Amino acid sequence: MNDNFALAGYFRIIWNHRWLISAITIAVFLATLFGTIRQKPVFRATGSLQIDLPKGSVASLGELFQDQAAPDGYMQTQAEILRGSAIVSLLIAKIEPTDASMSPSLESVQEHLENFKSRLSTEVVKGSHLIQVDFESESAEQAAATVNQLMAIYIDQTRVQRSQTAQNASSWLLDQLNQTKQKLEQATSSLQRYESDHQLLFVQTADGGLQSIETQRLQELQSDLTTAERLRIEKGSVNKQAQSGYAYVLKSPLLDGLLEKETEFKQKLSQLDAKFGPNFPEVKQIQDQLKDVQANQAAERLRIRDSVAADYSSALRQENLERAAFDRQQKIVAGASQQLLQDGILKRDVDLYKQLYEGLLRQMDEAGVSSQLDNPSARVMEPAQIPITRIRPNIMHMLVLGFFTGLTLAVTFVFLQEHFQDTFQSADDVAAHLNLPLLGVIPAVPIRNSVETRRRYSGKAATLQLEGATSIPSPQDSEPWFRLDRDGPGNFEISEAIRNLRTSLLFSSDGSQPRSILISSALPSEGKSTVTANLSVALAQLGKRVLSIDGDMRRPSLHRIFSMSNKLGLADYLKGNSSWQRVVSPTVVPGLSVIVSGGRPRNPAELLSSDRMEDVIRAAQSEYDIVLVDSPTLLNMADSRVLASYVDAVLLIVKSGDTPKKLVKQAFNNLRTVSAKVVGVVLNHADMRSDEYSFSDKHYGSDNEASNPPKNKRDGENAFN
Secondary structure, X not given: OHHHHHHHHHHHHHHHOHHXXXXXXXXXXXXHHHHHHHOOOEEEEEEEEEEOOOOOOOOOHHHHOOOOXXXXXXXXXXXXXXXXXXXXXXXXXXXXXXXXXXXXOHHHHHHHHHHHHHOEEEEEOOOOOEEEEEEEEXXXXXXXXXXXXXXXXXXXXXXXXXXXXXHHHHHHHHHHHHHHHHHHHHHHHHHHHHHHHOOOOEEEXXXXXXXXXXXXXXXXXXXXXXXXXXXXXXXXXXXXXXXXOOOOOOOOHHHHHHHHHHHHHHHHHHHHHHHHOOXXXXXXXXXXXXXXXXXXXXXXXXXXXXXXXXXXXXXXXXXXXXXXXXXXXXXXXXXXHHHHHHHHHHHHHHHHHHHHHHHHHHHHHHHHHHHHHOOOOEEEEEOOOOOOOOOEOOHHHHHHHHHHHHHHHHHHHHHHHHHHOOEOOOHHHHHHHHOOOEEEXXXXXXXXXXXXXXEEEEOOOOEEEEEOOOOOOOOOXXXXXXXXXXXXXXXXXXXXXXHHHHHHHHXXXXXXXXXXXXXXXXXXXXXXXXXXXXXXXXXXXOOOOEEEEEOOOOOOOHHHHOOOOOOOOHHHHHOOOOOOOOOOEEOOOXXXXXXXXXXXXXXXHHHHOOHHHHHHHHHHHHHOOEEXXXXXXXXXXXXXXXXXXXXXXXXXXXXXXXXXXXXXXHHHHHHHHOOOOEEEEEEEEEOOOOOOOOOOOOOOOOHHHHHOOOOOXXXXXXXXX
């Protein structure tokens, strides 16, 4: 609900100022159009360069034909070089030759260079070897020529730099080659001299290397010692098993034959013994033969053990001999290790210088080949073409931008104006700043009068002048005011506004109609007295009994509005000089009575604060349907706050576009200090030319208006002031 209310308020502000917004928007639009038309057209030419990666000072043959991914850092560097001061200066000198007789200052040259560079842009095409070159100029031909010449200058500069780099590299390589050759010769001579002095002999190994004879002999003895150790271990294991009597070790052809005979004799002995008994001669013979075979077996096993032990002893002696020879040779090699170490160092120096020499010689050959190939490091991929369409000014874009800029400025200006507007203009202002309902709006429209009476109102003084009127007011009243029963038929807008206020007021208290209402305002001349009088008339026209009390003893007005005498009134009652019924005066409006203020007292605040004032309001409520009290202004006076504490409701009158919001808020706060019930606000003297109000002359009217139009524009103005 609040969001819809806020949006409606924003829309209302925009709609009310639509002509101002349109004027500002059109002005900015036309200014943009005029400025765009006056601008000179600008063209942009675009070309692209392919940049190859650097191959080093001297590239190898493989690198010359190898396509590598371009690192972003290198490509970005080349893009900056393209638009750098060095190349751009060469370009300017080529396309803009200067007069030799003129010597421009350094500041002007630098300024021209920066201006030229501001129109030049280079951008790396991501993930490629390409750089896009753009240049902007007021001449399409010059833009294309500048881009093409810039790329050509870059390629020439790159080729020159590459050639110089190659020459420098070749000279450096040749110098290094000569120095390395001398060092290689010196290292070789030192090696040969050292080996000759120390009589170091070397043999060639299987892999083609060289090895000293003593070292080779030590390696051979180490191999023999390893073999002897392995053999001794094997013999020792067999000997241990033989001495332990393992059958699988004690084997020989003779022992095998004896074992077979033993088996044969045992079988025969078993058969004969079972058949003839142990005393049979043949049994005894076989027993003797069996004993001989077993004795031979024992002798053979003993022989085998002795043989295995002899083999073990032989292997042990051989191992000791090999170890002794190895130890002697090891001492010999250890004595010559320092010489061999120094010899190895000299050999490594020779190998190092030999590798350096061969590498430099190979690079020299490749440098000659690469210089002959002359492979460029940059080439034009796409030359710049003469542009057909201009990039600036984009008329359509500028016009759209100008339109929206003007619209934005206009709306911003309107909202700022509304924000800093210090007066109440609409119901939205009332709701936002006072949180009160707007019960009525009194329009600021000319007052149209009957044929007999022609009145002219001054919006400033809020007075009604009579010209040829048939009824003359009292002598002391030279400024009669608008009254609904008398002037309403000829003024539809004001009449309907008062009736709308009447309806809103009757339904403003949640179904319970207030019996006594105080009508006040923050400042004088806001129309509270006129609203009080005409609201009284409107309520009386409904058939209600209405009493209107003029409580403004400093500036009384009700007696002038109703053309009544002000001699006897409220002041007389409050002083105790009369009863309240005696000061009540009927009016020409049926059902409406008035208590005028009476003579001006010296102490109105004390009189209004007395119990008699509260008594008269309470007593009047018992005899009348509604009691309306016209009070003094709320600021700088205590009268209204005193009266507000006596009534059921308070109606606050605010003059639209005139009373500052700060003062209205202060008046409202004064009412809150006495716990007064403020039922709403009446916005008086509202500008009906604003579209926030729904009625106007072109929609509503009366027969009287049609038959009696005003004779001039000043036939009457709003009397609610």
